[in-house]
Amino acid sequence: MTPGSLVLLHAPNTGSAAWGDLPETLRSYGLDVIVPDVAEGTGSRYVARAALIIAATAPATPLVLAAHGAAGPLLPAIALAQRAAHRTVGGYLFVDAELPRPAQARDHDHEHGHGGAAAPPEHVPSPPDWPDAPCAYLRTHADRSASPEHDRAVREARLRGWPVTEHEPPTAVAQSLSELLTTL
Numbered sequence: 001m002t003p004g005s006l007v008l009l010h011a012p013n014t015g016s017a018a019w020g021d022l023p024e025t026l027r028s029y030g031l032d033v034i035v036p037d038v039a040e041g042t043g044s045r046y047v048a049r050a051a052l053i054i055a056a057t058a059p060a061t062p063l064v065l066a067a068h069g070a071a072g073p074l075l076p077a078i079a080l081a082q083r084a085a086h087r088t089v090g091g092y093l094f095v096d097a098e099l100p101r102p103a104q105a106r107d108h109d110h111e112h113g114h115g116g117a118a119a120p121p122e123h124v125p126s127p128p129d130w131p132d133a134p135c136a137y138l139r140t141h142a143d144r145s146a147s148p149e150h151d152r153a154v155r156e157a158r159l160r161g162w163p164v165t166e167h168e169p170p171t172a173v174a175q176s177l178s179e180l181l182t183t184l
Contacts, residue, residue: 001090001134001184004060005032009050009078011069012042018068025174031181032060047074051081062090062133064181072097072153076130083132091184092135093177099153100130134184136163140173 006026010018016037023033036053038046054063063082067075072094079089137157139150157164163183167176 001062001064001181003031003064003090003181004062005034005057006064006066006181007034007036007054007059009036009065009067009071009074010038011067011071012038012046012074013040014069015039022174022177025172026178029174029178031178034059042070043074044077046071047077047081050074050078051085054078054082054087055085059087062088064091064093064184065089066093066095066177067097068095069097073100076100079130079132089133091133091181092131093180093184094135094137094153094157095177096138096140096150097153098149099156102128134162135160136165136180136183138165138167138173138177138180140167140176 008016008019008023010016016023016035019035023035026033034054034057036050038049038053041049065075065078065082075092075094079092082089135157137154139154154164154166163180165176165180167173
């Protein structure tokens with residue numbers, strides 16, 4: 001697939017600089033790349049800020065939403081915001097990212113207070129109809145020593161039948177990502 005716009009979403013509590021020179025390299029391949037810089041916020045705050053930034057760029061559709069790290073579980077909510085704004089999401093790319101989880105009963109249990117303790121990180125559940133577009137997973141060489149959670153994400157992506165690319169240097173990450181885009 002050739003996206004109208006490729007949206008690169010960095011992990012919460014980092015910044016767009018985490019993508020390094022990847023956006024510029026992808027642009028040199030002729031892709032329209034949007035890199036929202038969500039300076040603060042996690043969970044629904046991150047989703048809201050990212051949606052506003054994406055809207056401000058007047059992106060071409062269909063969008064492909066690409067997430068890194070902890071932005072992965074937020075992709076369904078970001079896609080929902082894009083669909084609400086009448087923008088088509090044509091695919092999802094997970095780059096060394098965690099995967100979305102379906103909603104569970106305890107995610108909506110508001111009866112248990114925290115007794116003044118710090119609230120746990122906000123979980124944004126996936127809507128029941130997600131994924132609504134093709135998905136793919138890119139594991140980079142930099143992720144090889146990552147947590148077992150990333151190993152689990154790669155296994156789960158394969159079990160779901162998603163294309164998975166294990167990036168190997170000296171190929172540029174941009175080239176691996178661009179090739180994976182064609183599988184969506």
